[in-house]
Amino acid sequence: REVEPDRYVDSVCPYCGVGCQTRVAVKDDRIVQVDGRDGPANENRLCVKGRFGYDYVMSPERLTKPLVRRDDAPKRGDIRVDPLNPWDVFREATWEEAMERAAGGLGSIRDTHGGGALSGFGSAKGSNEEAYLFQKLVRAGFGTNNVDHCTRLCHASSVAALMEGVGSGAVSAPFGAVDDADCVIIIGARPNQNHPVAATYFKQAAKRGTKLIVIDPRGQEMNRFAEYALQFKPGTDVALLNAMLNVIVEEKLYDQQYVQAHVDGFEALAAKVRDFPPEAMEAVCGIDAQTIREVARLYAKSERSIIFWGMGISQHVHGTDNSRCLIALALITGHIGRPGTGLHPLRGQNNVQGASDAGLIPMYFADYKSVENPDVRGMYEDAWGRQLDPQRGLTVVEIMDAVMEGEIRGMYVMGENPAMSDPDQTHAREALAKLDCLVVQDIFLTETAWHADVVLPASAHAEKLGTYTNTNREVQIGRPAIPLPGEARQDLGIIIDLANRLGLDWRYDGPAEVYEEMRALMPSLDNISWSRVEREGAVTYPAKAEDMPGEAIIFTDGFPTKDGRGKLVPADLVPPDELPDAEYPFVLTTGRLLEHWHTGAMTRRAKALDAIEPEAQAMLHPRDLTRLGLAAGDAVTVMTRRGEISMIARADRDVPEGMVFTPFCWVEAPANVLTNPKLDPYGKIPEFKVCAARVERA
Numbered sequence: 001r002e003v004e005p006d007r008y009v010d011s012v013c014p015y016c017g018v019g020c021q022t023r024v025a026v027k028d029d030r031i032v033q034v035d036g037r038d039g040p041a042n043e044n045r046l047c048v049k050g051r052f053g054y055d056y057v058m059s060p061e062r063l064t065k066p067l068v069r070r071d072d073a074p075k076r077g078d079i080r081v082d083p084l085n086p087w088d089v090f091r092e093a094t095w096e097e098a099m100e101r102a103a104g105g106l107g108s109i110r111d112t113h114g115g116g117a118l119s120g121f122g123s124a125k126g127s128n129e130e131a132y133l134f135q136k137l138v139r140a141g142f143g144t145n146n147v148d149h150c151t152r153l154c155h156a157s158s159v160a161a162l163m164e165g166v167g168s169g170a171v172s173a174p175f176g177a178v179d180d181a182d183c184v185i186i187i188g189a190r191p192n193q194n195h196p197v198a199a200t201y202f203k204q205a206a207k208r209g210t211k212l213i214v215i216d217p218r219g220q221e222m223n224r225f226a227e228y229a230l231q232f233k234p235g236t237d238v239a240l241l242n243a244m245l246n247v248i249v250e251e252k253l254y255d256q257q258y259v260q261a262h263v264d265g266f267e268a269l270a271a272k273v274r275d276f277p278p279e280a281m282e283a284v285c286g287i288d289a290q291t292i293r294e295v296a297r298l299y300a301k302s303e304r305s306i307i308f309w310g311m312g313i314s315q316h317v318h319g320t321d322n323s324r325c326l327i328a329l330a331l332i333t334g335h336i337g338r339p340g341t342g343l344h345p346l347r348g349q350n351n352v353q354g355a356s357d358a359g360l361i362p363m364y365f366a367d368y369k370s371v372e373n374p375d376v377r378g379m380y381e382d383a384w385g386r387q388l389d390p391q392r393g394l395t396v397v398e399i400m401d402a403v404m405e406g407e408i409r410g411m412y413v414m415g416e417n418p419a420m421s422d423p424d425q426t427h428a429r430e431a432l433a434k435l436d437c438l439v440v441q442d443i444f445l446t447e448t449a450w451h452a453d454v455v456l457p458a459s460a461h462a463e464k465l466g467t468y469t470n471t472n473r474e475v476q477i478g479r480p481a482i483p484l485p486g487e488a489r490q491d492l493g494i495i496i497d498l499a500n501r502l503g504l505d506w507r508y509d510g511p512a513e514v515y516e517e518m519r520a521l522m523p524s525l526d527n528i529s530w531s532r533v534e535r536e537g538a539v540t541y542p543a544k545a546e547d548m549p550g551e552a553i554i555f556t557d558g559f560p561t562k563d564g565r566g567k568l569v570p571a572d573l574v575p576p577d578e579l580p581d582a583e584y585p586f587v588l589t590t591g592r593l594l595e596h597w598h599t600g601a602m603t604r605r606a607k608a609l610d611a612i613e614p615e616a617q618a619m620l621h622p623r624d625l626t627r628l629g630l631a632a633g634d635a636v637t638v639m640t641r642r643g644e645i646s647m648i649a650r651a652d653r654d655v656p657e658g659m660v661f662t663p664f665c666w667v668e669a670p671a672n673v674l675t676n677p678k679l680d681p682y683g684k685i686p687e688f689k690v691c692a693a694r695v696e697r698a
């Protein structure tokens with residue numbers, strides 16, 4: 001170290017759902033280093049983002065004063081803000097003026113058009129307390145359930161299938177359960193990029209003899225540790241998974257006793273998968289029948305098998321069906337509820353699990369209790385002292401459509417960037433520009449904030465106190481390491497201020513009080529008090545008693561469904577909404593890079609990370625580049641029916657021929673200009689993983 005820190009602060013990483021515990025070294029109120037601590041999810045390890053991605057907090061681009069749209073600025077909706085000069089349309093304001101404008105704009109829409117004309121996008125990067133208060137404000141203050149966040153773009157379809165099949169949307173076992181597993185399926189996930197510390201556990205398990213089965217259309221580093229690496233055709237998940245189920249059913253490899261004791265729907269599933277013999281499915285999914293049989297047998301016959309999945313499963317129009325197949329694999333083989341077994345959708349953002357648990361979704365209050373259930377709603381009305389909307393709200397993409405229809409006129413966005421993250425970005429930005437009132441609360445002038453009427457400078461992760469729930473269901477504490485810059489305020493304080501200006505009477509003495517109010521409404525947090533989380537550093541939910549550790553493995557004796565039984569739901573083959581054709585011959589798929597997180601708002605401003613991956617790129621197989629008369633490093637344009645972007649071509653043998661891959665973090669080449677907004681009918685998640693594209697020299 002070149003500088004001797006003057007203090008250390010124990011916290012958690014702000015990036016992915018692994019939830020690595022960190023030790024933040026501070027000198028003169030600036031972060032100078034971040035190291036790993038011995039947390040339950042990371043055992044002192046950190047990846048490159050957690051280790052080197054901290055300096056975005058101290059970026060000179062941080063918002064330090066409230067901004068309001070200038071009176072002489074172009075009218076919103078008339079023209080698009082020039083992205084090179086977004087500051088030109090704003091002027092600095094006092095907090096009083098900015099908050100009055102925000103509350104006045106949203107309040108007058110509510111009073112004139114009703115609560116249904118308002119909406120709110122909260123954040124999976126904020127704390128549990130922020131997520132809870134945000135949805136409470138939208139429900140009790142705005143008067144609508146139109147509240148959602150990026151889980152809709154992430155694991156919404158997985159949660160829909162899990163709620164239907166096993167009665168709970170959370171993982172059944174932590175990723176550390178691989179230590180006890182004999183067989184591990186990793187499907188539609190790239191842990192080396194997106195959950196790098198979890199990846200270290202998978203690799204260690206493989207070295208000890210655990211059999212890894214990696215299933216992904218793109219090759220990946222994890223394949224080097226795998227017994228089987230299946231690069232199947234994009235969008236044919238159900239064909240492959242139903243063929244595996246066919247083998248397990250036809251060869252009677254399922255656990256008859258377990259099915260009888262705990263599972264409904266076996267006969268219907270067996271009848272459905274009879275139509276999917278591997279020999280018929282190999283041409284569909286591109287994996288030979290013998291390999292499908294071997295993989296199915298390995299998973300079913302192993303004493304303990306566990307499944308991990310990511311957005312390769314969830315981001316399809318058949319995302320819920322994909323997850324139904326994975327749930328069926330676990331339920332019919334009894335590979336659930338025991339050490340080394342289970343179902344684990346790897347959570348993306350650091351607090352997407354906690355934000356969803358806290359009710360930051362349009363159909364559920366906290367703990368996934370339906371807003372349409374009068375008893376549940378009555379309980380919340382009593383607790384919050386307000387009459388609440390009896391109808392489920394709209395989801396992320398539906399909200400943008402409702403704006404274009406003129407049904408939604410106002411939006412409050414905290415720490416989300418739909419102008420970059422939503423599919424069919426041109427449509428999403430037109431919707432943002434059409435709003436009568438857009439209030440954005442963030443740490444940077446994001447692409448979403450360009451369209452705002454009021455921009456409120458907020459707190460970064462390293463500046464605030466709160467709890468976060470990782471992919472393993474571990475509730476942990478993030479602590480403030482450095483002060484807020486300029487006039488920026490705590491997010492929690494901004495939400496409370498807005499609530500009071502909208503007629504609520506909220507008094508909270510900090511996040512601990514909010515947490516305890518939230519906990520009183522959430523049985524999942526029974527026996528996990530704020531003081532316990534502070535004392536122990538991480539507590540897994542559910543916990544049976546204050547002095548007992550939480551339950552890492554759940555479903556040990558049935559499921560939290562009405563009758564305690566799991567439910568099998570057969571899946572049919574549903575093709576991707578858009579397939580390649582003569583005009584658009586490539587499959588476009590989008591995702592993330594190891595160094596850049598989601599829309600890049602943080603990592604593009606972290607010097608080390610941006611130095612490693614500084615420019616927008618489209619990855620293609622070298623043979624496709626040759627066919628197109630291109631070489632790596634050439635500028636290319638990628639086009640779909642929705643738009644086009646230009647970037648540098650990169651040769652990548654992991655990308656199969658006929659596919660182009662680009663991450664969605666580049667503001668200079670935003671991938672979501674290209675993507676298809678068609679939704680999975682159950683989870684309402686857009687199909688980011690497959691659409692038809694053309695590639696040409698730029």
Ligand code: SF4
Pocket residue numbers: 013014015016017018019020042045046047048049050051194195196197198
């Ligand atoms: Fe942070 Fe995830 Fe990396 Fe851990 S694995 S350091 S939580 S980004």
